[in-house]
Amino acid sequence: MYQRALTKNTLFYGDNLDILRQYVAAESIDLIYLDPPFNSNRNYNVLYKEESGSESTSQIKAFEDTWHWNRETEEQYRALVARGAKLGTLLEALVSVNGRNQMTAYLVMMAIRLVELHRVLKPTGSLYLHCDPTASHYLKMILDCLFGAEHYQNELVWCYETGGRAKSNFPRKHDIIFWFGKTKDCKFYYDAVALQRDPSTMHEPILTDEDDRPYQRNVKNGKEYRYYLDKGVLPNDWWIDLQALNPSAKERLGYPTQKPLTLLERILQASSNPGDIVLDPFCGCGTTIHAAQKLGRIWVGIDITPLATTLIKSRLYSAFKLEAKKDYDLLGEPVTLADAQHLALQDRYQFQWWALGLLPAYPYGGQGDSKQGKKGSDKGIDGIMTFRDSGEAEKRIIVQVKSGKVSSRDIRDLSGTIEREKNAVLGVFITLEPPSRNMELEILEIGPWRSTVWQKDYPKIQILTIEQLLNGAKVQFPGTDTTLKQAQREEPNLGEQKALL
Numbered sequence: 001m002y003q004r005a006l007t008k009n010t011l012f013y014g015d016n017l018d019i020l021r022q023y024v025a026a027e028s029i030d031l032i033y034l035d036p037p038f039n040s041n042r043n044y045n046v047l048y049k050e051e052s053g054s055e056s057t058s059q060i061k062a063f064e065d066t067w068h069w070n071r072e073t074e075e076q077y078r079a080l081v082a083r084g085a086k087l088g089t090l091l092e093a094l095v096s097v098n099g100r101n102q103m104t105a106y107l108v109m110m111a112i113r114l115v116e117l118h119r120v121l122k123p124t125g126s127l128y129l130h131c132d133p134t135a136s137h138y139l140k141m142i143l144d145c146l147f148g149a150e151h152y153q154n155e156l157v158w159c160y161e162t163g164g165r166a167k168s169n170f171p172r173k174h175d176i177i178f179w180f181g182k183t184k185d186c187k188f189y190y191d192a193v194a195l196q197r198d199p200s201t202m203h204e205p206i207l208t209d210e211d212d213r214p215y216q217r218n219v220k221n222g223k224e225y226r227y228y229l230d231k232g233v234l235p236n237d238w239w240i241d242l243q244a245l246n247p248s249a250k251e252r253l254g255y256p257t258q259k260p261l262t263l264l265e266r267i268l269q270a271s272s273n274p275g276d277i278v279l280d281p282f283c284g285c286g287t288t289i290h291a292a293q294k295l296g297r298i299w300v301g302i303d304i305t306p307l308a309t310t311l312i313k314s315r316l317y318s319a320f321k322l323e324a325k326k327d328y329d330l331l332g333e334p335v336t337l338a339d340a341q342h343l344a345l346q347d348r349y350q351f352q353w354w355a356l357g358l359l360p361a362y363p364y365g366g367q368g369d370s371k372q373g374k375k376g377s378d379k380g381i382d383g384i385m386t387f388r389d390s391g392e393a394e395k396r397i398i399v400q401v402k403s404g405k406v407s408s409r410d411i412r413d414l415s416g417t418i419e420r421e422k423n424a425v426l427g428v429f430i431t432l433e434p435p436s437r438n439m440e441l442e443i444l445e446i447g448p449w450r451s452t453v454w455q456k457d458y459p460k461i462q463i464l465t466i467e468q469l470l471n472g473a474k475v476q477f478p479g480t481d482t483t484l485k486q487a488q489r490e491e492p493n494l495g496e497q498k499a500l501l
């Protein structure tokens, strides 16, 4: 593959630095929104729903929001300093003031990616960087160096009420979104984001002109200014009208840092037009992609966590009936057995999460938490699927993933886990290696599970090899799959964008 202008909706799995360098051509993107980890020094846990509605037992670390100065940071830092220019000088100054610590490691991680993001932006393009006050002051300096302070447009303050409330200081309830244009020609679509005013809140009388257009007048220094009401007014640079997603919000998909669709819709409408190309290099569960699809923009999303890409695929299907590879490109995920073997060797947790996504199943327990350094509280469970074959409680399917040697003992263990777990009726054994004859005999001995409602037998334990899954094999169960929360169905709105200001 080579750098090129992406003209089709594309979802990438991988590190955005590599992907930007490998695939994305200079000056090919109209709008970038990025919502990177904030250096808020806490681990984000993806909370998945349990059928009981409780979330606490199924936590998976989606990404570690803590940065350390390591050998890679040092190399990237030196490369940035060697580039010279203002950015190199700024980073040297920040490191000399702060030292080589988590904050400066975070800033190096961001700076090297912002260089690439600046490169791929069209001269008329805009970048919106979503962050919080932990590092916003430093990030703005980096953006000033890269984009030029004269191309700074706004510091948008997004206010919300959700989350816990501090007692030792004023509750921190806002994020910062910096908007920079690549040049002075960056776009702003006034009419698309202007809000209609509520006449009951207006104190000045409403007049009409010769064409019957309502307006209010203001006289300054003897000169009359007219504010036409049908044009609406722009929201200020502090946004209090866009609610954050509370834990029970319908829109929530189980990704902890999920942003509301309304926020992304406002940004996309402000600085892009239908048909424009929108990039989100830290796309999480795909809010930008969803907004872009809804508003008729072409989208490019990148995320390093297979959990994120699994959720996005499910989101695009439930909201728009879009299927990976058919309706959009999906790049970077293993597509052959050799790719899968490579991923398993590189990182067996990422392999496990990716393999679960093929079903899809949601990850279970503390696996992936390398800090805990243990298999976790999973008791032989890597993932869970749920389904409903009757009006009763959801039933569970226990999933085990193995990238190494397998034997009939694994099958017996899985059978024991199914017996032990409440509401579990079936088991799926995913293996990279082919199963042995003895494993298949063991399954025959265990026998089937019968759905009394559907009057049908299903193999109680089903072995699926990675190769079979890559060829489209599915788990057999009756009724409806309830594993992932479905996004609400959307009708794409390809309407004309309003005037450019």
Ligand SMILES: C[S@@+](CC[C@H](N)C(=O)[O-])C[C@H]1O[C@@H](n2cnc3c(N)ncnc32)[C@H](O)[C@@H]1O
Binding pocket: 014, 015, 016, 017, 035, 036, 037, 062, 063, 255, 257, 258, 259, 260, 281, 282, 283, 284, 285, 286, 287, 288, 302, 303, 304, 305, 308
């Ligand atoms: C704050 S979340 C984004 C949430 C997103 N705005 C949403 O609404 O769902 C940040 C995301 O960046 C991803 N990420 C972190 N480092 C990355 C990297 N180097 N390349 C690509 N994605 C990365 C994480 O996996 C995580 O999903």
